[in-house]
Amino acid sequence: MDLDAISQHFFGTTDIDTLDPDALEAGRERVSIAFGTEREPGRRFALWAVLRATGHAPAPHVAFKDSREIRAAEAYAAAIGYAERADD
Template sequence: MDLDLLLQTYFGTPEPETLDDAEIKAGIERVTMALAIEGDPGRRFALWVLLYALDEAPPAAKVFKDPEQLRAAEEYERTASRLEDDD
């Protein structure tokens, strides 16, 4: 999924820095709802990553029941954490 498209779809703009706190909260709620009902594994992962980037992701173990998908999410968390530590 394209990040700009995700931002446009759930936040109404591809430029989240232009949003106020209420608009961001509403967008996060929309992404969270979409994650809860999305059936496609790739789209679920993209939605979860977006929430992770916003520091709003639920634990990977609650989202991904498939062991392969869970491993991918956990690896994403480890990699993102290492990148944050390097900054």
Template sequence: MNLDDQLSRYFGTTDFAAIPPDALAAGIERMQVDFGLESDRGRRFALWALMQIFGAAPALDVAFKNEADREAARNFMDLSSAASED
């Protein structure tokens, strides 16, 4: 999944700063619906990661049945946190 493609799909722009609040809420809601319907593990993880960036990701035990997927999500959260501290 390409980040720009996903931003454009859900928010109508690739510019984070240009996303109006109403479009942000609507895009997050569409991501949550798509996440619930997605069966491909890789696509589910990518959607979860994008929702995590926006502070809207479901809890790991709800989002992922597979422990390896939960561990990958924990690693993503740790890396994201470390990057924001820099």
């Protein structure tokens, strides 16, 4: 999935940083619903990554049942956390 397409579809913009708190929360809710109903693993992971980026993703072991997906989500979260710390 294309991140800009996800952002446009669920948040109405490709620049999430410009959203007011209510619009951001509404977009998060739409992503959460889509994540909960999506069955295709790649799309589920992309939606989870968007939730993670907006601070509202469930823990990997809660979000995924497949051990490979859990490890991938943990690795992604660790990499993002490392990048965030490096930016500080």
